[in-house]
Amino acid sequence: MRKTETTVLNRHIEDGILWLTKNNPQDNFGMSVAMLKAMGEALHSISGQPDIRAVVIDAGGRGFHAGAVAVTELQPRLEDLGRDDFQRLVKMGHQLGSQIAALPIPVVGIARGGALGGGLELLLRSDFLYCLDGARFSFPEVTLGFVAAWGGTQLAARLMPFRRAQEMLLLGESISGVQAAEFGLVTGSFATPELLDGHLRDVLTRLRHCSPTSVQWTKECLGAAWEGSLDLGLDKEMEAETETMDSGDFLRGLDALGSGQIYDYSAGKAVAKKSR
Structure with missing residues (x-):
């Protein structure tokens, strides 16, 4: 600390x-x-x-x-x-x-x-x-x-x-x-x-289990919902999804899901799911 x-x-x-x-x-x-x-x-x-x-x-x-x-x-x-x-x-x-x-x-x-x-x-x-x-x-x-x-x-x-x-x-x-x-x-x-x-x-x-790239772009999409029209918001979604998927985070998330785990983006590895 x-x-x-x-x-x-x-x-x-x-x-x-x-x-x-x-x-x-x-x-x-x-x-x-x-x-x-x-x-x-x-x-x-x-x-x-x-x-x-x-x-x-x-x-x-x-x-x-x-x-x-x-x-x-x-x-x-x-x-x-x-x-x-x-x-x-x-x-x-x-x-x-x-x-x-x-x-x-x-x-x-x-x-x-x-x-x-x-x-x-x-x-x-x-x-x-x-x-x-x-x-x-x-x-x-x-x-x-x-x-x-x-x-x-x-x-x-x-x-x-x-x-x-x-x-x-x-x-x-x-x-x-x-x-x-x-x-x-x-x-x-x-x-x-x-x-x-x-x-x-x-x-x-x-x-920890949310992709930082996904979070960043989702925040931008939410901001667009306040600031402009639906069409502008949908355009922002197109940009957001393209940039986020291009980061490769979805590969890590889906791979962890397929093995019954969840991806920890802070630790950079898949971890066991914890019951809530």
Whole structure:
């Protein structure tokens, strides 16, 4: 295991997983300028580490991700903020969000206690997002004179039933982890930390048996489903299948299947299937 630590973000790599844990209780584990920078640098470093096969984003303390603390840091006084600052703030959130979404490997967000505002918006860029049943989620921006402009309006309206998204975004309503899972805002919620951690371990183990090339191209196809027409999505599938099969991973997967095993793409060998 290799471990490094920055001021606001703990990072360590274990068994091919990059764990990023927010370590800024002074900002209530929110998205400060320093956090945005540290997380961006951590994600950028992945390009030079091909052994990393997934990222997990978590928060310290009770696991609650607060919002865009950065708004208080752009000028000495809030009254001094101008249009350039407003646009800079949005751009910072958009850049990190796009960086998370563009990763070729799976990103797992963990919001044990929930998330609000900018912290929630960036977590929504994850491929999987898990929480506890008692977690709380909200976009309080309208009650504070802001807009959920780090992707919140667009992502919530796509992930949730539109009427539910309207209620959250236009009223600043808070929902529970159970409701967030029911509405599709998160992937799943769990009654206890032990159940959540157990499911996370299972997900990370199952990813070992997924071809990294297949995962990368499947992510691109899913992105195309959001961004364009069906025809464009089908064109992306053609490209994806061609590139993925050309990697030869399907030969390894089918060979393992034929022998009653499953291929471990991290270990580079076929292994015995484990009952679930």
